[in-house]
Amino acid sequence: MKxxxxxxxxxxxxxxxxxxSTKARPKQFISLFSxxxxxxxxxxxLEGVIPADRIYVITAERLVDDTAAAARxxxxxxxxxxxxxxxxxxxxxxACGLVKKRDPEGVVCxxxxxxxxxxMQTFQRTLTDxxxxxxxxxxxxxxxxxxxxxxxxxxxxxxxxxxxxATVTEFYHSEGFVEKPDEDKALEYLNxxxxxxxxxxxxxxxxxxxxxxxxxxxxxxxxxxxIAECEGYDEQSEVLNRSYPALRSISIDYAVMEHVDNIVxxxxxxxxxxxxxxxxxxxHFAADMNGNVVIGSCEQMDCSNxxxxxxxxxxxxxxxRGLVVVHSDNATLICPRDRAEQVxxxxxxxAARPDGEKYV
Amino acid sequence: MKxxxxxxxxxxxxxxxxxxSTKARPKQFISLFSxxxxxxxxxxxLEGVIPADRIYVITAERLVDDTAAAARxxxxxxxxxxxxxxxxxxxxxxACGLVKKRDPEGVVCxxxxxxxxxxMQTFQRTLTDxxxxxxxxxxxxxxxxxxxxxxxxxxxxxxxxxxxxATVTEFYHSEGFVEKPDEDKALEYLNxxxxxxxxxxxxxxxxxxxxxxxxxxxxxxxxxxxIAECEGYDEQSEVLNRSYPALRSISIDYAVMEHVDNIVxxxxxxxxxxxxxxxxxxxHFAADMNGNVVIGSCEQMDCSNxxxxxxxxxxxxxxxRGLVVVHSDNATLICPRDRAEQVxxxxxxxAARPDGEKYV
Numbered sequence: 033m034k035x036x037x038x039x040x041x042x043x044x045x046x047x048x049x050x051x052x053s054t055k056a057r058p059k060q061f062i063s064l065f066s067x068x069x070x071x072x073x074x075x076x077x078l079e080g081v082i083p084a085d086r087i088y089v090i091t092a093e094r095l096v097d098d099t100a101a102a103a104r105x106x107x108x109x110x111x112x113x114x115x116x117x118x119x120x121x122x123x124x125x126x127a128c129g130l131v132k133k134r135d136p137e138g139v140v141c142x143x144x145x146x147x148x149x150x151x152m153q154t155f156q157r158t159l160t161d162x163x164x165x166x167x168x169x170x171x172x173x174x175x176x177x178x179x180x181x182x183x184x185x186x187x188x189x190x191x192x193x194x195x196x197x198a199t200v201t202e203f204y205h206s207e208g209f210v211e212k213p214d215e216d217k218a219l220e221y222l223n224x225x226x227x228x229x230x231x232x233x234x235x236x237x238x239x240x241x242x243x244x245x246x247x248x249x250x251x252x253x254x255x256x257x258x259i260a261e262c263e264g265y266d267e268q269s270e271v272l273n274r275s276y277p278a279l280r281s282i283s284i285d286y287a288v289m290e291h292v293d294n295i296v297x298x299x300x301x302x303x304x305x306x307x308x309x310x311x312x313x314x315x316h317f318a319a320d321m322n323g324n325v326v327i328g329s330c331e332q333m334d335c336s337n338x339x340x341x342x343x344x345x346x347x348x349x350x351x352x353r354g355l356v357v358v359h360s361d362n363a364t365l366i367c368p369r370d371r372a373e374q375v376x377x378x379x380x381x382x383a384a385r386p387d388g389e390k391y392v
Numbered sequence: 393m394k395x396x397x398x399x400x401x402x403x404x405x406x407x408x409x410x411x412x413s414t415k416a417r418p419k420q421f422i423s424l425f426s427x428x429x430x431x432x433x434x435x436x437x438l439e440g441v442i443p444a445d446r447i448y449v450i451t452a453e454r455l456v457d458d459t460a461a462a463a464r465x466x467x468x469x470x471x472x473x474x475x476x477x478x479x480x481x482x483x484x485x486x487a488c489g490l491v492k493k494r495d496p497e498g499v500v501c502x503x504x505x506x507x508x509x510x511x512m513q514t515f516q517r518t519l520t521d522x523x524x525x526x527x528x529x530x531x532x533x534x535x536x537x538x539x540x541x542x543x544x545x546x547x548x549x550x551x552x553x554x555x556x557x558a559t560v561t562e563f564y565h566s567e568g569f570v571e572k573p574d575e576d577k578a579l580e581y582l583n584x585x586x587x588x589x590x591x592x593x594x595x596x597x598x599x600x601x602x603x604x605x606x607x608x609x610x611x612x613x614x615x616x617x618x619i620a621e622c623e624g625y626d627e628q629s630e631v632l633n634r635s636y637p638a639l640r641s642i643s644i645d646y647a648v649m650e651h652v653d654n655i656v657x658x659x660x661x662x663x664x665x666x667x668x669x670x671x672x673x674x675x676h677f678a679a680d681m682n683g684n685v686v687i688g689s690c691e692q693m694d695c696s697n698x699x700x701x702x703x704x705x706x707x708x709x710x711x712x713r714g715l716v717v718v719h720s721d722n723a724t725l726i727c728p729r730d731r732a733e734q735v736x737x738x739x740x741x742x743a744a745r746p747d748g749e750k751y752v
Contacts, residue, residue: 051706331738346724349725352726364707374710387689
């Protein structure tokens with residue numbers, strides 16, 4: 033697609049998939065699916081739609097090398113390292129600057145690095161249609177995912193009237209973003225059929241982006257312009273190192289989306305999965321007749337509903353049920369499936385150990 | 393002690409402590425206690441009582457090097473490798489031959505390699521007294537351990553009338569060996585106060601040994617004599633390689649002890665522990681306030697009564713109770729405490745895997 037650029041946000045922390053993911057090896061680097069890192073899959077998903085040299089990846093500075101390795105054909109100069117963590121809005125401002133400099137008519141697809149999409153063809157169709165809408169109109173296109181369960185872990189987009197048009201993808205005028213709901217609200221949203229998960233994917237022209245930033249976040253607009261004026265990678269890095277630490281940490285939802293009314297939602301039905309927990313990972317693998325999911329080597333006797341990730345060693349289980357067992361090269365997690373989310377709390381305790389740095 | 397020789401039987405299998413122990417690294421080599429292998433502790437226990445050059449260790453041929461390393465000061469020529477597994481009676485016949493050749497007046501202490509004794513002083517006292525009794529009388533001294541619970545995993549010795557004498561150790565005439573009892577019988581034995589665990593330790597003169605073998609097991613008596621006639625280690629090995637395969641596999645209890653009536657039991661009260669299972673191992677370590685025993689590195693959140701052996705990696709547990717978790721360098725066992733014994737069955741399944749040899 034002419035003028036289409038992708039910017040993959042690949043910051044990420046290593047908490048939910050500890051010990052397989054760590055600070056030094058966040059979720060986008062784990063290779064549980066198709067044997068390749070999620071980031072690699074995210075880049076591959078754009079094949080035939082956006083050429084590799086028009087793909088940018090924004091990550092933490094310390095992860096630039098690994099990111100370049102996982103992002104395969106993406107040119108090294110397109111891998112941008114953030115000197116510190118500042119949430120999505122600053123990263124998106126940088127993305128806007130990068131593309132603006134290169135192509136004032138550019139359309140930027142803000143994408144994520146650590147999610148799965150089972151129907152790549154539909155994803156590409158949705159993306160292509162979104163780019164066209166964004167190129168021709170003063171709108172921000174956001175992807176809304178049809179909920180499949182009453183999730184409390186995502187923000188939602190309320191869909192309004194359909195946008196008239198001849199695309200395969202359905203577009204709706206957005207009636208607003210809503211924050212993560214409680215369980216009752218989530219069920220209400222699910223049943224209404226009008227609420228969609230906010231997947232954090234936005235497609236907008238640099239023109240629309242600049243205007244939105246200028247109005248809603250002048251400091252980020254300034255950063256965007258500084259980046260757009262840079263000559264080369266080194267100058268870019270200097271600007272980032274100078275500007276970033278002073279920025280506030282703020283998401284694009286809070287900084288922009290909640291303050292604009294020109295949002296159009298593309299209905300995304302491409303098997304999107306945030307794979308936000310070990311049980312979610314297990315959902316992508318076939319279970320044995322006792323409900324056990326094994327990635328790697330495992331021998332079980334009288335066991336059921338366990339999730340075992342054991343690629344470098346043999347795990348032998350007797351008489352245990354509903355456990356998550358995950359080994360990394362130097363640590364092992366064992367917990368009931370329904371407590372897998374508490375690993376975040378555990379990580380803080382591990383980090384506080386004298387030798388904690390080795391493990392988190 | 394003049395004329396006293398020790399023969400430590402160190403065959404052993406690697407089943408009960410899998411994955412820490414394996415075929416190539418049986419129980420006597422695991423270093424959970426005092427940081428040293430059980431075999432090393434067994435040798436150290438003789439310090440000051442039997443000089444190192446009068447200690448022999450009989451093990452499997454494939455384990456001779458590791459045995460020599462763990463047995464520290466014991467001369468290499470005193471480490472005897474059995475070409476195949478044939479239970480205790482043939483090994484004891486060999487022991488008798490070795491000592492007979494060296495010292496016709498020798499008293500042989502048959503000892504075990506993979507048990508713990510917390511009161512070394514009392515053990516040495518008991519051993520010294522037993523050697524004296526065995527040197528002066530035509531008896532086989534066996535050590536009987538005062539039971540502390542109704543064990544079904546040991547054979548028992550029924551103690552009869554006390555043996556008159558001036559030793560610190562109490563000796564009783566044995567009224568016979570009985571096999572492993574069922575639970576009711578075991579409780580009866582415990583309450584009677586007259587039954588003691590057969591710990592597999594025997595002290596007898598080569599003269600008494602030869603006579604008993606000649607009467608009860610002529611084939612083993614022949615082996616004993618062949619060994620006694622050997623000149624040097626190489627000839628010994630040749631004899632073993634030639635004779636052993638044809639021998640029946642039989643324990644000393646069946647071969648001799650059940651057929652003789654000159655057995656005297658030394659009452660052993662030196663904190664003997666067979667440490668036959670992971671829960672038994674845990675009993676030798678201090679638990680935290682939630683009953684968890686950790687050997688190595690472990691972080692636990694809302695956990696109780698777990699046994700964790702994690703010396704080379706960090707084990708992180710959330711909300712699990714009563715589990716045994718043991719890591720070796722290439723395998724991990726997870727099971728409830730009360731099913732730890734089923735690991736034997738599991739090992740057979742693991743051995744049947746295409747890559748099973750790596751793990752068992």
